[in-house]
Amino acid sequence: MIKPWILAARPKTLVASFAPVLVGAFLAKENTGFFDFLPVALCLIFALLIQIGTNFANDYFDFQHGADTKERIGPARMVSSGLISPKWMLAGTALSLLAAFSVGILLMEVVQANRLLLGVGIVSVLSALAYTGGPFPLAYHGLGDCFVILFFGLLALCLTEYVLMCSAEIFWTPSWGMGLGVGFIINNLLVVNNYRDFEEDGTNGKNTLVVLFGKKFGLFFYAIGFFGATVACSLFYEQARFTLLLVPLGILASRRLARASEAKDYNNVLGLSAVIVVLYAILTAFGIFWESR
16 A cells, blocks of 8 residues: 555656755855754655645546556556546645645744745645646646746755754845756756657647757756766856766766667666765755865
């Protein structure tokens, strides 16, 4: 009973929650001079629950839209494969997002943040549902990448930075550029999935950017996302310069994606992309530490 839920959470992609929180925490420490571990932990739990809730909702709504079929070459989805019933997946989605909202309220109380942050929490929960659900599902209209870059990059990093600086009562200046870098490197996980599901998504009306503009665009978008997050970001932020060490891995991942044809090939590229996300976050955090010595 537990294994299907673990698979539905898509553990390989959960690094998307870890990366912005780690970088945001180190950016805050650069200004405050210390780590406040409780708010950091709450930020991470909030991000994880939002992502898990989004993944559960994606599993449920893709089944409702008929987007997950037996022909898919990616990992089996739990509802379409019959391992979890639709009503239980919907319940799991609601529970995850409700838990995320509760953690968000607790976080606000711990750091005494502005009550406007409550609105951000509500928008985050609603957006998790709107990713593949509702009258205008974002992922079905080429907006999934914008969702990932915005919520798992810009907002996740900058809000982590904000709440940690609130606890230290220090004025907050958002690190938008760093947030974009994290957002683009995380979005490459989605690009791999969309590239893999190109034919199935096109057949079922799921108009991802790869479906709208083609597989060559998908390869280009992956490369641009990687080099934007590493090379371009390091030109504007000295803290990001250590991410240039990842360039060989980025080239390797791009080449493997171009050559992928079977499920195991795509799984390997997805795994390598997840490793790149983790290393990107660690190297950026180290760069922030190095520059603030």
